[in-house]
Amino acid sequence: MVNQDLVDVFKALSHPIRIDILDDLKKQPLSTGEITEKYDVSRYAIMKHLNVLVDANLVLIRRKGRVRLNYLNVIPLQKLYNRWVSKYEAPLAQGLMQLKNLVEEREEEKMEQTTERKVDSFEIEQEIVIQAAKETVFKALTQDINSWWKFRLGEESSTLIFEPQLNGRFYEDWGNGEGALWGTVTYFKENEEIRLNGLLGMSGAVNSFYSYKLSEDDNKTVLQLTHHAAGILEPHWEEAHRHGWNELLFVHLKNFIEKK
Template sequence: MDDDVFAALSHPVRRSLLDLLKERDGRTLGELESHFPLTRFGVMKHLKVLESAHLVSCRKVGREKLHFLNTVPIQEISDRWISRYTAPFARSLLDIKSIAESFEREKTMTKAVSPRHVYELYIRASAETVWQIITDDEKTPLWQHFNMTSHTDWSVGGEYAWMMGDKVAIGGRIVEMQQPGKLVLTFSAQWAPDVAADQPSRVTFEIVPISEDACKLTLVHDDFAGETATSKAVVGGWPESLSRLKTLAETGEPFMLDRAG
């Protein structure tokens, strides 16, 4: 997987495509094509390479195919090559977090049909294994951002709370549960006054089996009330959480980050 990502990043046109999606996510092929002196087919070929490396994900909205920057593979490279060995030095050269900053959609698109943040990853574990991790409060600190713990009433309409120490960082209700394929939550951030002032948004986990021991996980975080503090903040946490979830599902061992440094 690392080889595919490095190969995809080796071409300047593909890096420029990622830069465009970092500036504003959810672009059509026509929008991206207008920035390059290439044919439509040429831009499509570069996008296919990025899709194959899972650096770009696509989602149909009406008749249009929209392209989204997927930062999970970059986070995985960070975990493998930077977090373990050279984090204090690499951060002075490259702020990985900046790669995963706010991905803005067209302001003219309605929030009802336009997901704000879309992440996808392939996991060498069964859909049931991934579902069991996500829905097990005891496993939450093994994959969640900042090693958060959780308390959940696992039923439709039930409340959940993701905790930092004895304080609720994120809370909400379960909107939909379809084991082992779909989990929909309301998302109310509470870790700071600016995000606590926002209306609740929505998080959807979609787990699609590929084989008995592999699945595709897509996370969509949407239904923000505009460009909120929450919509800007969560892009720093989801790539790390999903990368850690993948490691836990595939190896059975948590990737614990030491934040002391």
């Protein structure tokens, strides 16, 4: 992240309404009209705030017909965290992890007792810039996926395979004919776009679709992720996938490509 990017992010976070808008978008994407209804200011003022957030890449705009939907993009916040926060965590890591594990165990017990799945949906939009050509990024998303996709449904030693073609599979091979399907390719345009249908660790009555779109800008590639899921969802699945995508794309994929 160059210094001007940092300036834009800090500027975006300097106004309480913009912070509140980001909190609202953390829950779900909202149209500009829906955001305006939440605040006692004019639509023009909200548009100005949104433009500042867009300039800082904290909000992504996607259009559905005549409606402008605004999505939270957590990548710039992750960059701030990595630059100033993460390196100070090491001395406290062991104690914090023990506390974290204890709290999570208690929360899981509560959820098992009181929480039920319900029919719901979520939409995740993320966008990252990678210092490489589209062809390099596309190759990493397909041929090299076993090298950077760190999540596994089986053993850590299992192999991830992506078949780069329509109806191709993205699957995890455990050996001896065993494994797990992460997704099936429903749209494939080389160096441009991939769409898949796959549960991505969820289970049950769920429809889940995710896609990658690539565009090149001055020897850099903008990778746009979209993930939609609907069905009988557990409450934590949206947040887990939001953080999971952020880790996979911003940390693992980006580092794999840029440090080669």
